[in-house]
Structures are given as structure tokens and as C-alpha cells.
Amino acid sequence: HVDLPSANIPPFAKDTGEAFGELAALAKDHIVTVCCQNEGEYQRLGELLTQFVPGARIERALGYVHEGFIWDPPGGQGARALVPYHEILNRFSVRRRRTTLGSARAMDTFLDLQIGDYVVHADHGIAKLSGLTLMKPRALPGADNPAKPKKEQEQDEYLVLEFAGKSKLYVPASQIDLVQKYVGGFKGSPPLSTLGGQRWQGQKDRVAESVKDLASELLRVRAAREHLPGIAFPRDTTWQAEFEAEFPYTETDDQLSALAAIKSDMNKPRPMDRLVCGDVGFGKTELAIRAAFKAAEFGKQVAVLVPTTVLAEQHERTFRARFSGYPFRVEAISRFRDAKETRDVLHDLAKGQVDVIIGTHRLLSQDVRFADLGLVVIDEEQRFGVEHKERLLRLRMTADILTLSATPIPRTLHMSLLGIRDISNLTTPPLDRRAIVTEVLPFNERRVQQAIRRELAREGQVFFVHNRVHDIQSVADRVRALVPEARVIYGHGQMDGDELEGVMLAFIRREADVLVSTTIIESGIDIATANTMLIADADRFGLSELHQLRGRVGRSKHRAYCYLFLPESRSLTDHARKRLAAIEQYSMLGAGFKIAMRDLEIRGAGNILGPEQSGHIAAVGYEMYCQLLEKSVHELNSEEPARKPSSASVEIGLGGIIPKTYIPSDARRLEAYRRIATAASRVELDKARIDMAGAYGEPPRATVRLYLLAELRIACAALAVRTVTIRGSDVIFQTRNAKPLAEKLSTIPPGQSRAIEAKVTILPSKNSDTLADVYFRPPPKYLEPETLLAVLRKRLCEPAQN
Secondary structure (H helix, E strand, O other): OOOOOEEEOOOOOOOHHHHHHHHHHHHOOOEEEEEEOOHHHHHHHHHHHHHHOOOOOEEEEEOOOOOOEEEOOOOOOOOEEEEEHHHHOOOOOOOOOOOOOOOOOOOOOOOOOOOOOEEEEOOOEEEEEEEEEEEOOOOOOOOOOOOOOOOOOOOEEEEEEEOHHHOEEEEEHHHHHHEEEOOOOOOOOOOOOOOOOOHHHHHHHHHHHHHHHHHHHHHHHHHHHHOOOOOOOOOOOHHHHHHHHOOOOOOOHHHHHHHHHHHHHHHOOOOOEEEEEEOOOOOHHHHHHHHHHHHHHOOOEEEEEOOOHHHHHHHHHHHHHHHOOOOOOEEEEOOOOOHHHHHHHHHHHHOOOOOEEEEOHHHHOOOOOOOOEEEEEEEOHHHOOHHHHHHHHHHHOOOEEEEEEOOOOHHHHHHHHOOOOEEEEEOOOOOOOOOOEEEEEEOOHHHHHHHHHHHHHOOOEEEEEOOOOOOHHHHHHHHHHHOOOOOEEEEOOOOOHHHHHHHHHHHHOOOOOEEEEOHHHOOOOOOOOEEEEEEOOHHHOOHHHHHHHHOOOOOOOOOOEEEEEEOOOOOOOHHHHHHHHHHHHOOOOOOHHHHHHHHHHHHOOHHHHOHHHHHHHHHHOHHHHHHHHHHHHHHHOOOOOOOOHHHOEEOOOOOOOOOOOOOOOHHHHHHHHHHHHHOOOHHHHHHHHHHHHHHHOOOOHHHHHHHHHHHHHHHHHHOOEEEEEEEOOEEEEEEOOHHHHHHHHHOOOOOOOHHHOOEEEEEEOOOOOOOEEEEEEOOHHHHOHHHHHHHHHHHHOOOOOO
């Protein structure tokens, strides 16, 4: 055998100054090289070496080392020590970084459509989406139409909407933004509208009238917020940049845009009130840590409010690990601390000696005083009671508030969608993350046994959720009997603080294989090795509660499993059946927002803004209600609402389609159509095109044409064009803004032949006093649809140049 002269590096002290002293002592006998993962760590290491051990012979290098070691050959010549930066600061929860980027497609809409759903058509009312069909587009008027294609016209895809009396409406998929999923909170099915009837318009008018008061209240709240005195934090410093660069993972695009929004809010003199919605494990905590660092560096105190004691402990570890190496003090108060420790921490907090304090609702007690509070981070606000909310409301008046939520309650979601609160969405999953396999099944001891043994075989851990304290010990004994080789422990919220802490630490340290517990594990527990969850009597839990519980597994690259067991001796209620069906259906990554909307659908809309508004929401559907409210706000502000691309109809004998051969799933295809139809600018459309190519490959010709038509519609909507049609030798634009349109059509852009000179005429519209018809007559050969599309795009979509 060969003896290698290597040894582990002894652990460094928790105190940063002492740790660097130990590093300098090591450097007396060894050539010491400290390896940093990134430029931020490299810069910060230089500062710490200068601060604590100036003159010590310690080398710095850029590169990833998972664990450090000492190389001590016989004779002492060439003794070296290779030390990773994270080991000096006792940061061990670092994954190996991948060098390749995974592709992750952001969820485009919270309200995805499925065949069979009840929907709302903006102009015709409530219907049922009965399917998708391929049809030839409507023929253009005029038998001698030179634009009629010579070859067989390709088919387009249409949504089939079924109204009252079995009447059907075929909506082009390119106009899918006119169709929304109906969420209204009816106990049964909503009554379908009559196609062509006046009732729907009457319902919309009544709701529009009723939301005016609400809109004025909304504007009053927003105006009051704008004028509240707050803290204007300074721009990012070098420390902030280094701190962010030390993050050991790659941020998602959503994280970066949410962070930019948070910093923009913090830089303003009014108090921030931002909700960050992101699914479990999507990186909300890191955003809170960066905001806390910004506040602490400016000399302000930060309060982090969490719903459970266990989560307070975990956040304390996470914050301390990230803040190590910086002169900020992080403390936590919870049931796990004795009375003297808590008193000392609160005393130091009042004197301004604690920068970040983490705790449960204990932080809202009267005896908790801050020297200079600047930021409050609230994790899962829906878990706090009414009396806590009132205390939070007082904090909102002065400090910046950052709320994190995976499944916001409908009221919070509603306030955010209406603009009372600012909202950021994290919809892109982190690298390596995989969806959790979710199954609802009758309780079966053999299935429990198989699930636990499979997890143990891959050296993982298991959560078993049983939410009744009185018999939790007997349930743990039953699990032990089923799997004798597993180390089973149990924990619940009524345990003594030290005892519960011991149980949780034993599980975190992998001294146990199965944790039988109540829902104390629901919020934020992050144990990468636990990837199987079994939930007994799953019908007793709420929808967001089940989603939160499920989020405790699948927090690493391993496939995770969640089994929801039905009661052994009880039948299900109708609501419970719907909840379990929803949690099983929405098991994809980023489903938290969808679950929040489904919860709203099941529970009804009455608890959003009180019973007086619930009838209006039921009449027109939640999304239409929000749109009418938004329109009312614009009117009260005397603002012109942004024109939607769907407000312009382009019929030039040409269509576009996403073929089934390209995206086979109907639901995903509808999602892609909606993404294209709702793009309000060229930038958004290009982003949709890049995302689709990343997810499904390069689009076929018919889909490229769909993009080109969408681009033309965006340009037409910006010029207030209602319709584009062909009649005889003319292309007719009906518009409110004739002069700018005529100028663009008359200009021959660079790269377009002078042979495409066209005659442009403006005439009053026969159909309306406020509209004009702009006639565009190019040479006849340019009326062929594909060529005409190229000509119009060149003139309307590109900047005008004479």
C-alpha cells in the first residue's frame, strides 16, 4: 500500500478574527493557499487578511475546492495547506456548482387553461372550453381578391367555446388573450352566457359601476403610501457587490429582476411594501438576506418574522452563514432560548447592538424595542393571526416591509394584482431542481413500508406527517414495526423547547431516518437528504398547507416523492376531494401561484373584499373583475390605458399555428399561444420566441409566421389601428390616428425596393365618426399575403427613416 502524507484541516473557530489567527498560525509551517469560488469571495478575503492578519504569508487563488487538506511529506519540505474560503467561515452547506446552464421556462400565466374549463370571453361572456380544432381561416371578401392564395389555404387552430343553448364560438388561437379562465367561487357550475345576447354587457356595466368606489379607495391608499415618510437607502456599495458575489449558486433571471425591484423600492424615500411570490425552494430567502445586508450596512436594524420556532432556528443558521466575515450581529429569539438569553438579546437589540433579529410572533410583543428599525421581512404572512396583523400594520407606516410567500392567501394575492402592494414573482426553478412525484392513495401499510425502504436504499430520510399529538407516539411505534431497520423519532409543537430542538437537530444531523411529526415542519425547513414525504389523513389539510408540506422534500437534485394517504375509516367531503385532486394535478415546479388561484376557486371569492363584492366577482370572473377595476383606476387618473395587441385585428389572408408535432400537449400549446398573444412589445415577443426555442427547439415555418403577425399587431395597436383588411387592390386600416399611420406607410424604409411605392389615401370611416380609413395600395404583385406581410412589417415595425 501507499501512504499519502495528507490530513484533514482542523475546524476553524466560529469567531472570524480567531479563525484567521488560526490560519496565520498554519501559515508559519505550511505554504497556505485559500481557494475562493468567485471574484466576490476573492476580494472579501483580501480585506479580511488585511484586517486580521496583515503581513501573513497566505496566497489567494480562484477555484473551487470542496474540502481542504494538508499535504505534509516526510522531512517537512514542501508542506502545503489548501483551504477553501467557505471552510474558514464555517459555511458547509455549499453544493458543487455546475458549469452548464439548464434550460428553465418561466410559467407564463397563473391561470392556465385546460379543455373542459369554464372560461370568460371578454366580449361574449361565460362559456365552456370544449376543445381545440383546426379550420381554414375565414375567406377574404371579394371573389376577384388578388390576395387570395393560389394554393390550398393552410389551416389555423381555433378554441371551441360552448355557450348557453349549445351555441358555439370559434376563437382563433392567436386571439387567446380574449379568453380567460373563469374563477368566481360558484358552488356548482356558473350559468353560461347567451351568445349574441345583451345580458353579458349589462353584467359588465354593473360591475364596472360598482368598482368605481373601490378604485377611488385604491387610489387613496396608493397616494397615502407614496407620501409616507420612509428611509431612502443608498445605492449599492462595494461590500454589497462582494456579498452578493459570494452566493454559491447561480441566480435565476427572476431572482435578479426581483432583487432589482427590491433595491429600487429601498432607494425611494417612501416605505417599501413588496410581496415576493415564489414556490418553495425558489430562492426567496436569499433575496431577504441581500435586502437585510443592505439595511444593516446602512446602520439600520432588520427584523425577520417567521411562523414557527423551527424555521427561526433554520433562518438563524442561514443568515449567520451568509453574514460570516462581515461585522454584523445576527440573533434569534424563540422557545429554544432560555429566559436569560432572550432578555440579554432584547437588551442589546434596544441598545442597537443587534443588527438582524429573527423570531416568531414573539418579535411583535410589547417588550421588544428596536433602536433603529429599517426593514421587516415577513415569511408566510398568512400564518399570522389578526392581532399580529394590526401590529404589522403599524410597522408598515415607517419601516420597509418585504413579504415572502409560496402560496399567498387570495386577499394578499388580490391586493398585489390590483397594485395596492408591489409584487415580484419567482417562476424559474433553480438549477437541478425536479418536480415532486405526488400521489393520492388509500392508506396501505405495505406502500408505507416500500416508500420508506426505497428512500433508505438511496441513503435518504423520510418525513411522516401525522397532525394529532395525542397518538403521535403510537404512530411512530407503528412505523418502527413496519420498518425495524429504520431509526424513527417523533416531534410536535407541544414538546418542551429543548426536547424539540434535540429531535430536530438529530434529524438534521442524520442521526435518524424517519421523522414522525405534526405540521411544525411545514414552513421553510431545508433538509436536502429528506426526499420522501408521507402524509396521513391528507383530507384534513388545506390546499396551501399541503403544498407547503410537500415543499419540504425535493430540495436537491434527487427525485422526490410525496404520498397523500386517504383516511382509513372516513369518507371524503366534496371540498377535500377537490383539494387533493388539485395538489396532485399541480405537482410541477412553480405551481404555488396556481394553487393559490385554485384555492380561491374552491373557497369562493367572498373572503377577498367582503360579501358585497363577491357577487360581482362571481358574475364576470376574477380576472375580468380585476381588468374592470384597473380600467376604472385609469379613468379616475385620466390616463389612457395601454392598448393591447388583441385590439388590432389583422386579416390579410394569412394565418399562423403552433402544430401538434411541435408542442404535443394541448395545455402547453395554449400557454404558448397566450404568451405570444399577450406580448405587449417587441422585447416581450422576442423573449417568448427565445424561451419557446429553448424549450421545444427551433419553431416551424407556420409558428414563425404566427410571431410575424403578432409583431405586426403590436405595431398596429401602438398606432391605434382597429382592423387591417384587404378589399380589391387596397389594404384598408381603420384607425383613430390616421396621420402618423399614413406617414409610416408612405415612407420606403432602407432595404425595400423603390418599386414598392404605394398610394396612401385617408378617408372618413363609413362605420364611425371617430375613426378614419387609411387606404394603402401597393403594386398588385405585392398583395400576395406573405409578401404583403413583409412589406407592412418593414414599414410599421421598424423605425421610420426618410
